[in-house]
Structures are given as structure tokens and as C-alpha cells.
Amino acid sequence: MGMSKASSLRAQWLGERLKKARLAAGFTLQDAAEYLQLHEGTMSRFETATYAVRRSYVRDLIDFYRVSDQRDRDALIQLCEDAWRKDWWDGQAADVEREFIDYTWLEARAARICVFEPTLVHGLLQTEHYTRALMVEANGHEMTEEQLDKHVEFRMLRKRVLNADNPTRLALIVEESVLRRPVGGWTVLKEKLRYLLKQAQLEHIEVRVLPTEKGWRPGMSEMFTYFEMPEPYSDVAFVENLAGRTYLEQEDKVAKFHRAYAGLQEVALSPAASSKLIRATIKELD
Known part of the structure; x- marks a missing residue:
């Protein structure tokens, strides 16, 4: 019980x-x-x-x-x-941290997901090779090959929410430095950028790049996710760092993340300009 x-x-x-x-x-x-x-x-x-x-x-x-x-x-x-x-993630998550299942549930239920990522490409827009490289760096010495495969499969399955008949809307702001960080090597980096550019062309996905030259703004200190939820759910903010994961539902606290995201949107490049920058970065790497 x-x-x-x-x-x-x-x-x-x-x-x-x-x-x-x-x-x-x-x-x-x-x-x-x-x-x-x-x-x-x-x-x-x-x-x-x-x-x-x-x-x-x-x-x-x-x-x-x-x-x-x-x-x-x-x-x-x-x-x-x-x-x-018991949804698909519950069956796939035997070796995944149980508290993370709430995050995947929010992804599947959200009307819109707003993400700020200062160091990495968000999980929903990662390639399989990029995901594997990240997990090897973070936990490779603690995982068996089978566990690693399950974690990668789990993350790839999460992307179903973007490919459904009525897909979840995703808005991502990513630091410019992420476009040049060679996690897994240069080949993986170029594959990551091409995939990010391809996904950014979809109507329900918005990708904005935050230029390094813009300086500091509130909300830039760490990654955060803001879930706009349909009724009967409350909007939720999510923060993750080395100390763990935190879900915030109090309206005044969630509103701070909403304002922070809006502020970052103001200084980030437009979706069109962001795609242009990603293309230019790919060309430089080729």
C-alpha cells in the first residue's frame, strides 16, 4: 500500500x-x-x-x-x-534514479517545456552518441555496459513526447559555448549540431542561442526547466545541481523562473539567428 x-x-x-x-x-x-x-x-x-x-x-x-x-x-x-x-518510463527505469521518473512524467504531461541549459544540450534534443558520451563521463566507471545501454535507451524513449500526434511544445535557450564543447569528440559534436538544427526547424520546437558577449543575467547560474502544465496540474519549476533535484510548485517561486526565462529570451538570439549561428558553427567544424 x-x-x-x-x-x-x-x-x-x-x-x-x-x-x-x-x-x-x-x-x-x-x-x-x-x-x-x-x-x-x-x-x-x-x-x-x-x-x-x-x-x-x-x-x-x-x-x-x-x-x-x-x-x-x-x-x-x-x-x-x-x-x-504505470507508463512506459516506469517499465524502462529499473536502473534509473526513481526520483527522475517524476521529471519524465512532467515532460509527458506538459503543454510547454521551457529550458535553460548553460553547459549541455537538453536531453530531449540529444543524439544517442552524445547521450552515451555524457553518461560515460558522468557515471561510466560506476555502470556496467548493460546499465549504460539502458540509460541511453531510456533517454531516447523520452523523445517520444516530441514525436507524438499532438507533440509537446519545447523552448530551449542554450549557451553559445555548448555549440563548441566537444563532448565525445568532434564527430559527435558535429552530429549533435546537425540534429539540433534539424529539430529547431520543427514548428513545436524553438531553439535560441545565448551569445557569450551578452554578459550575465538572472537565471544564468544553473540549468532550470519550467513546465507549463494543463489543468488540473500546477505549473512546475525544476532545478538540478550536484546537491540533487528540486521541484518547485509554489506560485511565487515558479513565477521567478518564468520571469528569468523571459529575461533570457530578451538577450538570446532569435530562432532564425540561432539556426544561422549553428549552421556557421557546423561549417567551421567541417
Whole structure:
């Protein structure tokens, strides 16, 4: 009955909405527990996402809390389905850090993903050779060849969200230095740039290069991702560094990343100028 870390973010949203519905209806945890014939502690764990909530419980609670708006009812059911769903990444991620599964879930659910990358090309726009080279540098001495293959396959599968019938929109700002950093060697670098240029031509993908000459701006100190989420989800900001991964959902904190990204867009090259620079860089390397 315990909730795995792989679905913690999904379950947290569900728990928060159930608590909000309960309080709006004027019920205590004990009232809800008695209605479902459960212990009060179990109900508390549902709302804090310590335990996964059964689908039948969510349906019963929707009625008990007198949630009448169909959109709200559908939202709670959808959150429950997402909290329990075993998607393709869950099956592919036996050797992948479990906390990273929330990131792939956000990628698959987002209406738009905005990314700032100061050192690397983002995972969704990486080639297989580039990904392998990065992983060898980062973890090669700790991985078997089989584990390395699984990690590379996992990252390549993530790109499905960009190739779907209704693909996720992706906006990337990348530092100019990334265009010249030969991770994996010069051949891999040129392949990376050609792939990046090809993807940048797609209508749902925007690639902007931030020229080194532009100096420093807020938000440039580390990579971050800003997920614009559809209902019933909240927008999410994501930051990763050596200390770990952090997901931010508080509206005021997420807004800071939104502003930072908008500020970086102002000083970055336009998509057309960025593509021109990438072409020029490829020509230099050839």
C-alpha cells in the first residue's frame, strides 16, 4: 500500500486536492475515515501522499464531499489515474534514479517545456552518441555496459513526447559555448549540431542561442526547466545541481523562473539567428 517515490509528485497533487475538497465540504479526517470505514491515520496518509489512494476511494470521496462541478470531478479522477498509472518510463527505469521518473512524467504531461541549459544540450534534443558520451563521463566507471545501454535507451524513449500526434511544445535557450564543447569528440559534436538544427526547424520546437558577449543575467547560474502544465496540474519549476533535484510548485517561486526565462529570451538570439549561428558553427567544424 506504500507510495513509491516514482509517483510521489502525482500523488501529492491528488492528496492536496482531496484535502481541499474535504475542508470545503466541512468534514474532518475522522468524518472521511468513518465514511470509508478506514482509520483516521490512513486518511491522513492519503492526503500527504504517504499511501496511494484506491480509485474506488476517490470516487466515493468525490460523492461524499459533494463535488458537483464536473470539471473538478474529472480532475480528481484524472489525478488518481495518473498516480496509479504505470507508463512506459516506469517499465524502462529499473536502473534509473526513481526520483527522475517524476521529471519524465512532467515532460509527458506538459503543454510547454521551457529550458535553460548553460553547459549541455537538453536531453530531449540529444543524439544517442552524445547521450552515451555524457553518461560515460558522468557515471561510466560506476555502470556496467548493460546499465549504460539502458540509460541511453531510456533517454531516447523520452523523445517520444516530441514525436507524438499532438507533440509537446519545447523552448530551449542554450549557451553559445555548448555549440563548441566537444563532448565525445568532434564527430559527435558535429552530429549533435546537425540534429539540433534539424529539430529547431520543427514548428513545436524553438531553439535560441545565448551569445557569450551578452554578459550575465538572472537565471544564468544553473540549468532550470519550467513546465507549463494543463489543468488540473500546477505549473512546475525544476532545478538540478550536484546537491540533487528540486521541484518547485509554489506560485511565487515558479513565477521567478518564468520571469528569468523571459529575461533570457530578451538577450538570446532569435530562432532564425540561432539556426544561422549553428549552421556557421557546423561549417567551421567541417
